[in-house]
Structures are given as structure tokens and as C-alpha cells.
Amino acid sequence: MITDAGGGYSRWKNNVLVRWREDQTRDNWGAILCRKRPGGADPDEPWMFHMLVAEGVTTEKISCETDRAGFIGRGHTLADPQAMRESRLSGTQGSVLDPIVAIRCPLSLKPGQSVTVYYLFGVGDSRQACLVLMKKYGNGSRIDDTFRRGQSSLWGFAISGDLPIVLLQLDAIPDLDLLRQLLQAHAYWRRQGLSIDLVICASPNIEAGQAAQDAVLALVASEHQTEQLNQPAGVFVRMLPALTPEDRILLQAVARIVIDQSAGSLADQCARRSAARGKALVATTGATPSQHDTANICAATTPVLGLANGLGGFTPDGSEYVITLGAGQCTPTPWVDILANPDFGTLVSESGCASTWSDNAHEFLLTPWSNDPVGDSTGEAIYIRDDDTYSCWSPVPWPCRGPGQYICHHGFGYSRYTHDQDGITSEMQVYVAIDAPIKFVVLKLHNHSGRTRLLSITGYVEWVLGDLRPRNMMQICTQLDSASGTVSASNAYSMEFGSRLVFFSASDATSTLSADRTGFIGRHGAPESPAAMRQPELDGRTGATLDPCGAIRIPFELAAGQEREVIFRLGAAHDQAAMQSLTERYACAAAVHTALAQVTDYWQRTLGVVQVDTPDQSLNFLAMWLALATSRYINTTGDTKVLDTSLHFLTGRPLKPEEASYYELPGVSTDSATLYEHCVRAIRHGLGLGKHGLPLMGTGDWNDGMNKVGAQGKGESTWLAFFLHYVIEQFMPLAQARGDTTFALECEQHCALLRSSIERSAWDGSWFRRAYFDNGTPLGSVENTECQIDSIAQSWAVLSAAADPRHARLAMQAVDAGRGSWTWYSGSAGWLYRLIVESILGLRRRANTLAIDACVPPGWRSFDIHYRYGNSNYQIHVNLHEGKQAGATQLSVDGIVQASTLIALIDDGREHDVQMQITVLPAGVQTSTVAQEVRQ
Known part of the structure; x- marks a missing residue:
């Protein structure tokens, strides 16, 4: 359901409030009323209704559904929705993540009996206008009169x-x-x-x-x-x-x-x-794709996994997350891996769905991004076909899923998929070059059927070349480079990317191709069963005025016991010369394999700086998941000279009175200042407070969806209070070290003011409020019927250490465990990583030393940290014992007891053995630190 201009749905789902209405004076109709949640540019959003009218059917029998995920079901489609397995719809209403309107009416018909059911959709300027329309068309005879005017009329x-x-x-x-x-x-x-x-x-x-x-x-x-x-x-x-x-x-x-x-x-x-009445595409061969042959499907061996949950788990070394999908199985939501370098990337899910971009993941998509966690569809696909029987399947669960088991390995910088069907084992690996705008799909097939097979592999991509496919597809022109067998595409109409070329190629020159999506999919066709898979060859069409795509088919013979590798390349280039250079660079399989080695080596070096081994297996995997995220560059490196670096300011026009924001590239000012002065200006810019003593929120803080909370300049943010307190406390020692005592004192006073305001105005009794609207109404409060508690405010009460420890602990206990969202997104993942490494294990680097101040769960007796410093490796073993005074008590490096408990870091290329003794407080001992409160 969309209540917005075209394109809004593709970028981001609209929040829509839906309400089920049962008329109390009639017994033959029920309706769903809905409107977009206020918050857009137009406060007078229209209302919509969906109504069912059936004579003799009471509203007690009618049921409704407004949650798309609940109706279709994860991994299902409208051709086979989950709701068709239930006798009644769930009746969900109110605010849902992905809204639809569906009404179900059970009917009982005697032999020869007929009944007419009317489904109506309508729009009104207000709720009352919709009710008027609903009343007007609330019976079948009135509806019939509207559409059945006779000749006499x-x-x-x-x-x-x-x-x-x-x-x-x-x-x-x-x-x-x-x-x-x-x-x-x-x-x-x-x-x-x-x-x-x-x-x-x-x-x-x-x-x-x-x-x-x-x-x-x-x-x-x-x-x-x-x-x-x-x-x-x-x-x-x-x-x-x-x-x-x-x-x-x-x-x-x-x-x-x-x-x-x-x-x-x-x-x-x-x-x-005349064109609409043209002939439909028909197959040029009598062969018909058979149903999936369930014979000879070998069940893949399920690997032994850590923290297994029934669908997946970690490999023993934590380097991969493995998802095993049996027949009909799928994950609750898409489990994706982002494979990217600074200028190019792709997103792949456990089902093989993918979206690829260049330069700007929003503005220049090569292939479509499906904003749909239910269907998880895509514009990229790989097909395997038996050319004798025309039986067809995919090496990944989407789009042409076979009946056997699929195993997905999400690793650092790559994803790998394995499947076995009809005597053919497939392994497909996806990755992006570390330093070039190109993606590789490497497919290996092994024939264990005991007979020679005639097979073909078809790779397929839908071109976008902009932000939205419907907006750009008319302007896309495709062409074939006959020398390399590359299908390229361009969008000269694009102002920013008009000169760019994107390309799709394969490793085998004996191939056929097509750039016409209509010809490939077929009229009323679907990626699950495209018309092209009923054709012996692709049609070879390229050029303008097509529904643009790139498709390449490679036929070959595979003898019994033989293995074959097929490579597909998807990339982008600034011009023809750059494209030719890129395709030549990765023309051979050896170069493609080298690119994978470079990717795995990069992630090993990046993530190998800190590795941990603790009694909690989940922390071991978690701490390896992301590179160390730290905003404290100076505390870590000791490089105070960076504060004197001179930097220019950016320039941009002020917002107009009617604007909440605008999008454009900023200019560079001739004025400059040191990095320290930039930081001071940024902090002072955020010191404005509202009437509750909390920072002004404006048109959004962390959450851009809260753009109307403080749009009038009076709304206030609790999270921003925690965050500002944290930033000031981190920066204050730098001001003191530079002798800027005036600003250091200003920071200290503002922190005290923030702490007081947080306790006075943000504490709701059991948790912290999220914000205040411009009119002073609290958000994230027990007073609210919806959005009563926001996790971010409670989390930052702990992370910032700005809250009363008792309140921070109560706030964390108040958060309900429910649907996870954005857990592994960059911001939350980075902070979670730091919480584990720095706050729980207590590992902190200060210039060329390491400090460990652990705050671990009760019951831990030891843990290990593997730390790389330059070319040196420090194997740190920490022994824990209980005592009255917490802290490190003894340190030895390479068997030599040290006078200090700080580990001196030396880049000498050697392996160093570090033994540390740390005293921890017994369980139940109360302390004043927030970290200890979290542990308890």
C-alpha cells in the first residue's frame, strides 16, 4: 500500500496507520481505514479505505490483515501467501512496518447458489469523507447501479x-x-x-x-x-x-x-x-522445462557450527557465518553481507539476492535494490539448465529454487553458496575486487551423475544506472563488444553519471546474449521461470528502446566426474578506455582468483589486530566481527600534532523557510582553521538547550525518521544529551592540555548541567524518555500509547556514563527483547564492538602502550587477547581472581616481571608472551561505576 508519490515506496516504506472499522448499524460490510503517519511535507495527508460488501455476511465472520509480512510470509509470494493457510486473518492494525490492506470473508454456498462479493477502494480528503463514501456504497444494489446503467441512460x-x-x-x-x-x-x-x-x-x-x-x-x-x-x-x-x-x-x-x-x-x-495486439513470444523448441527432478539430489553435509540456532551458526574459527536452508526453509528476515571497496560494492543475502552500486549506493545503482524484507527479490540471477531436459534451477535459493539443501557461507569480503541437484554439485562465490569497481561471481560445477551432461549457465542482470529503475530505464542504451563478449550499458541522460559505462561479461566466448528484459523474462513472466529458459539461445538483442538488461548464456558439455568453472563479471567504468582496461585486467581466471586472495588478505590484516578468546563463545565471534571503531585517535596514537592541522570550512546556503532540508554538494570556503578550532566550533554549535535543559533536536538527531519532533526549533533530544555529554568529556582533556582553560571550564559546567537536566527532565520513572516535541509532549514515555520506550536512549545512558547508575540499570532492564533491527548496522555495531573490547575486556591503547582494566561477568577465570602491533604479535593471557580491590596486580612480558601494569608496545616483528594478573570484585559487590552496574 502506497500513499505517496511514485518512487517513495522503492526507496523506503511509508509508515501508514491502519484502522479496522465495523459498522454497528449494518451486518454486511467491514472496512479498513488508513492514512500516512503525519510527518511529511504535507500535513493534510489523504485517507484511504478498503471495504468489503457481501449480502448476508456479518462482520463477526469478516477478518482483516494490515501487515504485509504476516499476510505473504517470509519466503513466500502473492502466488502462495502464508495467509492462505489460516482460516482467519490476524486482525493486525495500527502502526505496522510494511502496511497492506486485506479483508477475508468466509462464504458457504449451497449447490447452485451464487453470491456476489464487492471489494472497494476509495480515497478521501479526510476520515469523514471516506466514511461518507463507505456509507454511500455500503450495499450491493447501490454499487450495481453505479456500473450497470442501461441503454436507457x-x-x-x-x-x-x-x-x-x-x-x-x-x-x-x-x-x-x-x-x-x-x-x-x-x-x-x-x-x-x-x-x-x-x-x-x-x-x-x-x-x-x-x-x-x-x-x-x-x-x-x-x-x-x-x-x-x-x-x-x-x-x-x-x-x-x-x-x-x-x-x-x-x-x-x-x-x-x-x-x-x-x-x-x-x-x-x-x-x-496495433502494437498491443502483436503476437506473444512463443518457444522455438518443443522442449519444456521439467519440474525439478528430485532424484539424485544429494543432501549436503551440515557443518558443525558454534552458537547454532537451527538455521545457522559460526564456523569454529569464527571466520564465517553459515546458514543452512532445507527444502522450503528461509531465514526470518534477509541475512545480508556487504561486499565493497570505497568506490564500488554489492549487497548479497542468504538467498542469493543481490544489489550492486558504484560511487553512490543511492544515486548510481547498477542493479535494483529491493526494499522488501518479505520477498527479498532482486535484479541479478544465475540459472543452471540441463539442455537435454530443459530442467532449470539456480545455484542459490533465488530465483529458481531447487528442492534440495542450500548452504550459504557469509565471510569477510565474500559469500559462498553450495547446492547439489540432479547429479550436479555447484559452488558459487561472490566478491568485489579490493581496488577496482568490479564484482565477480565464480561458479564451479562438478558432475557426479555418472553420465555426460549437456548444460548451460545463464547470468542475468537488470540495469538501473541511477536511483530508480522506472525513472532511468527509458534512457539506457545497451551494446555488445564483440571482441570481448561484453554487454555494456550507459545512461547519457544522467547529469552526474552520463559518461559512465557499466558492463556484464563472462569467462567463455562461446556464448549467446540479450539486453532485452521483455524478451528474457517474457510477457507476464517471472524470474522464477523466464521465457528465455525455454529458448535454445538468447535472442541477441541490444540497443536503445529496450527494457534494458544484460544476459549471457554459456553452453558446454560436462563429462562424468569432470569439473567446470564459469566466471561472471559485473563492473563500472568512467569511459570506454577505462572499461577496456578493466576487462583486460581481469580477463583470465588467474587474475580473478588473485583478486579473492587480496580480499581475504585485506580482511585478515584488518580484523586480525585484536582477537579474543573468552569463556563466552558469543563474545569471541562478536569481537572479530568488525574492525576496532574509535573516535579517540589522539588517545590511541598520542599524535597531538594533528590538532594543529589547518582545514577549510564547507559552505552552503541556509535553509529556506519552507525547507526542512536540501540535497546538494557543498562548496569549499577560502576561510580555514585548525582541527582543534573546528572541534570547538562544532561542540559550541550543539550547546543550545530547550526549556527542559536538553539539547535542541531540530529536524532529527540519530534518527532521521524523527524529523518533525523539533521542526519548529523547540523540540529536545535525550539521546543528544547523552551523546553531547560523552563528546565533551572526551574532548575536555585535550582542551586542558592545550591550555584552553576557558573552554575546558565551559565544557565542565555544561556536562554538569546536562547531568542535572537528564535526571530532572528525561527520567520517566522506569526508563529515559527519548525526546520532547515542540509543544512539550514527551516521546518515549509511559504517557504515550505508541513508542513508549526507545532502546537508544537507554543504551546511551550506559555508554555515556552521564546517567545515575541506578537509573541506567533500571532502564536497561525495562527494554523488551523483541524484533532486532539494524543490530549489525555500522553505528550500532561499532559501539557494541567497543563496549566489548574496551569496557568488558578493558583493552585500551594509549600511544605505544596497552592497558587492560577488565569488567567481566562473574565466573570468568581467564581470557586471552591476540593483539598485533605493526609486525609484532602479542599473545596476552589474563588470569582473574577475586579480591577487595579491582585492578591489574602483576604483569610479565616474555617471562620478565614489569614494574608497570601497562604493556609497552614494540614493533620488532617478534612474538611476545604476556601474562597478566587482574583482581575482580566478587559477584554482588556494589560499585559506583556504570560498567560494573551493567555487569550486575
Whole structure:
């Protein structure tokens, strides 16, 4: 369900409030009322309704569903929705993540009995306007009257209805050339003995004035047809008065031909009619794809996994997350891996769905991104076909899923998929080059069927070359480079990316190709069973005016016991020369394999700086998941000189009064200042407080979806109070070290003010409020019927250490464990990583030393940290014992007891053995630190 301009749904789902309504005075209809949640540019959003009317059916029998995920079900489609397995719909209403409107009505029919059920959709300016429409059309007879006006209803226009009707709909300023053509055609028909009524009226939603009526009548007179006005087989001018909707429906329904001025010239409209009646695509071979042959499907061996949950788990070394999908199984939501370098990337899910981009993941997509966690569809696909039987399947669960088991390995910088079907084992690996805008799909097939097989592999991509496919597809032109067998595409209409070339190629030159999506998928076809898989070869079409795609098919013979590798490349280049250079660089398989080695080596070096081994297996895997994220560069490196670096400011125009934001590239000012001065200005810019003593929120803080909370300049943010407190406390020592005592004192006073305001105005009794609206209404409060608690405010009460420890602990206990979202997204993942490494294990680097101040769960007796410093490796073993005073008590490096408990870091290329003794407090001992509160 979309209540927005075209394109909004593709970028981001609209929040829509839906309400189920049962009329108390009738027993034959129920309806769903909905509107977009306030918050857009237009506060007067329209209302929509969906209504069911069935005579003799009471509302007690009717059920509804407004949650798309609940209706379709994860891994299902509208062809096989989950809701068809239930007797009643769930009745979900209110705010849902992905809204739909569905109404179910059970019926019992006796032999020979019939019943009519009406489903109605309507839109009104307000809820009351929708209720008026619902009442007007609340019974079947009234609906029938609207659409079943008989011949007699034409008599009021002096039209008999006995003769064929040609209907011409004109705008307020009539197209006289189009009218002249129809009048001349009508005269010709009459001379040829064809009796036809020509009816002329205003187009829908057009209010024609007297001038339009006079212009039409004048042209009728000039064509010598005045005597035909209002006569059988004559001309009927009905520009005034305007037709009612019911009259227009009647005329459009009975007319043999409808010509509308807004649809172009007469020749254009006739041409479109001829094209629409063209022949449908038919297969050129008698072979038909068979149903999946369930014979010879070998069940893949399920690997032994850590933290297994029934669908997946970690490999023993934590380097991969492995998802095993049996027949019909799918994950609750898409489990994706992002494979990227700074300028190019792809997102792949456990089902093999993928979206690829270059330069800007929003503005220049190569292939579509499906904003749909239910269906998880895509514009990239790989097909395996047995060319003897035309049986077809995919090496990944999407789009052409086989009946056997699929195993997905999400690793660092790559994803790998394995499947076995009909005697063919497949392994598909996906990755992106570390330093080039190119993606590789490497497919290996092994024939263990015991007989020679004739197979073909088909790779397919849908081109976007912009932000949204519908907006850009008309401008995309495709071409074939016959020398390399590469299909390329460009969008010269794009202002920013008009010179770019994207390309799709394969490792085998003996291939056929197509750049026509309509020909590949087929009319009314689907990626699950495209028309091209019923063709022996692809059609070879490229050029402009196509529904653009890139498809390559590679046929080959695979002997029993033989293995074959096929490589597909998807990339982007700034121009023809760059594309040629890129394709030549990765033309051979060895270069493609080297690219994978470079990717795995990069991630090993990046993630190998800190590795841990603790009694909690989940922490071991978690700590390896992301590279160390730290904003404390100076504390880590000791490089204070960076504060004196001179940097220019960015420039941009102020917001206009009617704007909440705008999107454009900023300019660079001639003015400059040191990095320290930039930081001071940024902090001072955020010191403005509202009437509750909390920072002003403006049009959004962390959550851009809260853009209306403080749009009038008075809304306040609790999270921003925690965050500002954290930033100031981190920066204050740097100000003191530079001798900027004035700003350091200002920071100290503001932190005290924030702590006081947080406890006074943000504490809700059991948790912290999220914000205050411009009018002073709290958000994230027990007072709210929805959005009572926001996790981010509670988490940052701990992370910032700005809250009363007792309140921080209560707030964390108040958060319900429910649907996870964005858990592994960059911001939350980075903070979670730091919480484990720095706060729980207590590992902190300070210039060329390491400090460990652990705050671990009760019951831990030891843990290990593997730390790399340059070319040196430090194997750190920490022994824990309980005592009255927490902290490190003894440190030895390479068997030598150290005077300090700080580990001195030396880049000497050696392995260093570090033993540390740390005292921890017994369980239950109360401390004043937030970290200890979290542990308890």
C-alpha cells in the first residue's frame, strides 16, 4: 500500500496507520481505514479505505490483515501467501512496518447458489469523507447501479445506443486537428454505409467552458456536418454540462473506440493499439522445462557450527557465518553481507539476492535494490539448465529454487553458496575486487551423475544506472563488444553519471546474449521461470528502446566426474578506455582468483589486530566481527600534532523557510582553521538547550525518521544529551592540555548541567524518555500509547556514563527483547564492538602502550587477547581472581616481571608472551561505576 508519490515506496516504506472499522448499524460490510503517519511535507495527508460488501455476511465472520509480512510470509509470494493457510486473518492494525490492506470473508454456498462479493477502494480528503463514501456504497444494489446503467441512460443525451459509438474526449482547449480528423473519418464511414455515433465530450477531470463548446461546434459546422448534430449516426457534442462519473463510465463502457486528447495524436493511439495486439513470444523448441527432478539430489553435509540456532551458526574459527536452508526453509528476515571497496560494492543475502552500486549506493545503482524484507527479490540471477531436459534451477535459493539443501557461507569480503541437484554439485562465490569497481561471481560445477551432461549457465542482470529503475530505464542504451563478449550499458541522460559505462561479461566466448528484459523474462513472466529458459539461445538483442538488461548464456558439455568453472563479471567504468582496461585486467581466471586472495588478505590484516578468546563463545565471534571503531585517535596514537592541522570550512546556503532540508554538494570556503578550532566550533554549535535543559533536536538527531519532533526549533533530544555529554568529556582533556582553560571550564559546567537536566527532565520513572516535541509532549514515555520506550536512549545512558547508575540499570532492564533491527548496522555495531573490547575486556591503547582494566561477568577465570602491533604479535593471557580491590596486580612480558601494569608496545616483528594478573570484585559487590552496574 502506497500513499505517496511514485518512487517513495522503492526507496523506503511509508509508515501508514491502519484502522479496522465495523459498522454497528449494518451486518454486511467491514472496512479498513488508513492514512500516512503525519510527518511529511504535507500535513493534510489523504485517507484511504478498503471495504468489503457481501449480502448476508456479518462482520463477526469478516477478518482483516494490515501487515504485509504476516499476510505473504517470509519466503513466500502473492502466488502462495502464508495467509492462505489460516482460516482467519490476524486482525493486525495500527502502526505496522510494511502496511497492506486485506479483508477475508468466509462464504458457504449451497449447490447452485451464487453470491456476489464487492471489494472497494476509495480515497478521501479526510476520515469523514471516506466514511461518507463507505456509507454511500455500503450495499450491493447501490454499487450495481453505479456500473450497470442501461441503454436507457443514454437517452438523456439524445443517443439511442442502437449504433456503435466512437467517444472523443477533449481538453479544456480542444485539439482541433484531432477533432477534424475524427469528423472527416466519421464522414468517410457514413459514405461507406457505416452507421456510427460520434460522441464528443470533455476529458475526465476537465472542466470545459463555453468557449470550448463553441469551438467544437464551429469546427463541426466548417466540416459541413451541422445537419448531423444529434441525429442517428450523427455527431453529439456534450462538452457542457460536465458528465457525472457514472455517465462517463457508461459512455466509456459502451464505446467501441475511445480517443483521448491527452493520449497523443490519432496515429499514435492507433499505433499503440496495433502494437498491443502483436503476437506473444512463443518457444522455438518443443522442449519444456521439467519440474525439478528430485532424484539424485544429494543432501549436503551440515557443518558443525558454534552458537547454532537451527538455521545457522559460526564456523569454529569464527571466520564465517553459515546458514543452512532445507527444502522450503528461509531465514526470518534477509541475512545480508556487504561486499565493497570505497568506490564500488554489492549487497548479497542468504538467498542469493543481490544489489550492486558504484560511487553512490543511492544515486548510481547498477542493479535494483529491493526494499522488501518479505520477498527479498532482486535484479541479478544465475540459472543452471540441463539442455537435454530443459530442467532449470539456480545455484542459490533465488530465483529458481531447487528442492534440495542450500548452504550459504557469509565471510569477510565474500559469500559462498553450495547446492547439489540432479547429479550436479555447484559452488558459487561472490566478491568485489579490493581496488577496482568490479564484482565477480565464480561458479564451479562438478558432475557426479555418472553420465555426460549437456548444460548451460545463464547470468542475468537488470540495469538501473541511477536511483530508480522506472525513472532511468527509458534512457539506457545497451551494446555488445564483440571482441570481448561484453554487454555494456550507459545512461547519457544522467547529469552526474552520463559518461559512465557499466558492463556484464563472462569467462567463455562461446556464448549467446540479450539486453532485452521483455524478451528474457517474457510477457507476464517471472524470474522464477523466464521465457528465455525455454529458448535454445538468447535472442541477441541490444540497443536503445529496450527494457534494458544484460544476459549471457554459456553452453558446454560436462563429462562424468569432470569439473567446470564459469566466471561472471559485473563492473563500472568512467569511459570506454577505462572499461577496456578493466576487462583486460581481469580477463583470465588467474587474475580473478588473485583478486579473492587480496580480499581475504585485506580482511585478515584488518580484523586480525585484536582477537579474543573468552569463556563466552558469543563474545569471541562478536569481537572479530568488525574492525576496532574509535573516535579517540589522539588517545590511541598520542599524535597531538594533528590538532594543529589547518582545514577549510564547507559552505552552503541556509535553509529556506519552507525547507526542512536540501540535497546538494557543498562548496569549499577560502576561510580555514585548525582541527582543534573546528572541534570547538562544532561542540559550541550543539550547546543550545530547550526549556527542559536538553539539547535542541531540530529536524532529527540519530534518527532521521524523527524529523518533525523539533521542526519548529523547540523540540529536545535525550539521546543528544547523552551523546553531547560523552563528546565533551572526551574532548575536555585535550582542551586542558592545550591550555584552553576557558573552554575546558565551559565544557565542565555544561556536562554538569546536562547531568542535572537528564535526571530532572528525561527520567520517566522506569526508563529515559527519548525526546520532547515542540509543544512539550514527551516521546518515549509511559504517557504515550505508541513508542513508549526507545532502546537508544537507554543504551546511551550506559555508554555515556552521564546517567545515575541506578537509573541506567533500571532502564536497561525495562527494554523488551523483541524484533532486532539494524543490530549489525555500522553505528550500532561499532559501539557494541567497543563496549566489548574496551569496557568488558578493558583493552585500551594509549600511544605505544596497552592497558587492560577488565569488567567481566562473574565466573570468568581467564581470557586471552591476540593483539598485533605493526609486525609484532602479542599473545596476552589474563588470569582473574577475586579480591577487595579491582585492578591489574602483576604483569610479565616474555617471562620478565614489569614494574608497570601497562604493556609497552614494540614493533620488532617478534612474538611476545604476556601474562597478566587482574583482581575482580566478587559477584554482588556494589560499585559506583556504570560498567560494573551493567555487569550486575
